[in-house]
Amino acid sequence: MELSPTAYVILGMLGWRPMSGYEIKSIVDKSTRFFWAVSYGQIYPELRRLSKEGLIEGKASPQGGRKRNVYRLTPAGRKELRAWLRSAPQVYELRDEGLLKLFFAAATDGRSAPATLEAMRRGHERIVDQLQLVEAESPPVGFPSLILSHGIELHQWIAAWCERAGRALEDEAAARRRTA
């Protein structure tokens, strides 16, 4: 078997209630995408795979003339989900182009750094805004809400760091001007 975390996103959502692939995607886009993104190109093939493995079951449930497949967790699927939840997390990966640009900023004698920091700060503020929008329209209970507040606080912290670092850079530049 050996499933990917992306497969568990699907199992996890179907653990709440039966859903279509489309519905899974729209919930992902308001929740896990900030720490685990999933695309249609993964969801539909994965639904088939999980179906074939007997972890989920699909049923055609058209809405009027519009076709629709609703999947639900089987007992085996729920068992698999719970086993995963009890095992230790393995994957933690970050790809941050802003940090990369800051890291190499000496190649512009540091002249590119203030704008990079400002762009990063804006980016993280924008994530905070998006998360707060989600927060405003979700009940403030349970684990999803815990993760949501984590996201908000985390990106606020990072945005504040960008500001601090920007100010430190300015101060340094001012000190250099006084010395020179």
Place this chain on the structure above:
Amino acid sequence: MELSPTAYVILGMLGWRPMSGYEIKSIVDKSTRFFWAVSYGQIYPELRRLSKEGLIEGKASPQGGRKRNVYRLTPAGRKELRAWLRSAPQVYELRDEGLLKLFFAAATDGRSAPATLEAMRRGHERIVDQLQLVEAESPPVGFPSLILSHGIELHQWIAAWCERAGRALEDEAAARRRTA
């Protein structure tokens, strides 16, 4: 042209001084890997591509009987690097399996959550340790050192969040026991 951030990791390092692919990889593993990982399978093909594009130049520089190719930035490569440094960062991606497990912890009635939080905390503490090891053996100046301190503070913050969330969970459980 249109290069990936991974290509700019190579250009950025060669912007410091000429290096072999092996050397680039060993520096990546002590620096950018915490926010932009790169493997040999990317480095060697990318060195050829950048060479063919005229952004870097390779020269055979064997050490004794051991073959070795040292690459350096061309003027065009330096220009390309600087243009990238001055453009706004695009990519910010996080993949955090721990948050995913926490997000779906209701499927175990929250029983899996304390262990997940503890595993996450340990994971981030371990990253802090690794970064502090790097810090101890690097001169505390310039942008790489700024990024290093960012990493240390960030992962310390996350580890502290895990602790706070764990305590909040305990308190909640205790309150429920009193009520019941």
Place this chain on the structure above:
DNA sequence: GGTTGCATGTAAAACGTTACATGATTTT
């Protein structure tokens, strides 16, 4: 009648990791 939302899917490309293969040199 047009836009938006619901709904499913695939193909190609891009990206990235892992394992393997090879061999010299340096250190223990």
Place this chain on the structure above:
DNA sequence: AAAATCATGTAACGTTTTACATGCAACC
């Protein structure tokens, strides 16, 4: 003599994104 480090490279595999294709239904 063995282990670690320096050094280069590829092939297979797995993952993920993007673009495309299609069509119904609800709302304005």
